Amino acid sequence: MPLIKNRYGKGGVRVLRIHRDGDRQEVSQLNIKAMVEGDFARTYTHGDNATTVSTDTIKNVVNVVARENTGLCAEEFCQVLANKYLETYPQISSVAITSHETKWSRLSFHGKPHPHSFVLDANGKPTVEVSMTRGGASTLVSGIDGFAFMKSTQSGWENYVKDRYTTIPPTADRICATSMVASWVWSGKPGSYPATNGRILDTVLEVFSTTYSKSVQDSLYRMGEAALAAVPEISEISMACPNMHFIPMNLSAFGLDNNNDVFLPTDEPHGQIECTVGRG
Incomplete structure (x- = not known):
């Protein structure tokens, strides 16, 4: 039987960024869902994971992009995040990013x-x-x-x-x-x-x-x-x-410090x- 459609990803990826401009600080708290489509059919039909990116990795990319882009608004952040997946993984043909923002005034x-x-x-x-x-x-x-x-x-x-x-x-x-x-x-x-x-x-x-x-x-x-x-x-x-x-993210596995910029809200x-x- 044919596999008609498939996609997968990571939901509920919560991240808070702090952007510093002198003494003034901006906070941005997002809840991200990142879904990808592409060359992943064999993972479903043949148990072959050779081209499939782990959902934990999809989550890690959110945190890395957050550290590298503390000052972007939600719209710009989601665009940069989507591009990061496409640039990093050629087997991904499309990305859908959904963001819900918790607004702090x-x-x-x-x-x-x-x-x-x-x-x-x-x-x-x-x-x-x-x-x-x-x-x-x-x-x-x-x-x-x-x-x-x-x-x-x-x-x-x-x-x-x-x-x-x-x-x-x-x-x-x-x-x-x-x-x-x-x-x-x-x-x-x-x-x-x-x-x-x-x-x-x-x-x-x-x-x-x-x-x-x-x-x-x-x-x-x-x-x-x-x-x-x-x-x-x-x-x-x-x-x-x-x-x-707000728990500081450990980004050392990606060669990044944190400097109290990126946090997991819980x-x-x-x-x-x-x-x-x-x-x-």
Whole structure:
């Protein structure tokens, strides 16, 4: 029976690139699907893999092109990637590249764009919880769920417990990113709940973005302190922050360094950091 059509490739190839222009950094996070067609029929019909490129190799090419082209937009990156497959493997007759981009928008403070801090587009779901008894006692809690933000530098993890189970190396320069769940308890009524909720988020983002982070724990406590100082109408704030990990790609097999430019985005397993900060 004839083999009418075939193609194969690699999907779910996630990559984050950092492009540096002086102090200013750009981040681009893509999810790539690369499918190829060509002289591969015998792999299907005769178990002959002599001309077939491994799907793992197809993934590796994405990472190499990412390292060599940190500053290209998604459209240009996908074109360069497709050309790379055709130039490298003559048995490939056509390539189909699909890219889905996770958009990170640059933060601004006091009208000035921040060089290395970002929030996720379409970010977070506001939440409200009300508890009320017939006798008149009530509690009002506002918050946000899935509020994602990132800084591409000015974060570290050093001087922690090390034993025979420890494998993570210390660093003074890493990406710090999270998808935060936060809530705050109202002790008084503000002039505007929406405006004051916005002030709380603006405050915690500014602390996160503009100060060096010795740990997520360090940042969370200082973010909570600042929120309480900025908004006297809340009595406490709770924050739960699962890490969004970006693992540096090992490109040494291809004769390339990484220099903290290309990363694998992943969120499982993740660190889970939580705290509540209240008034004394």
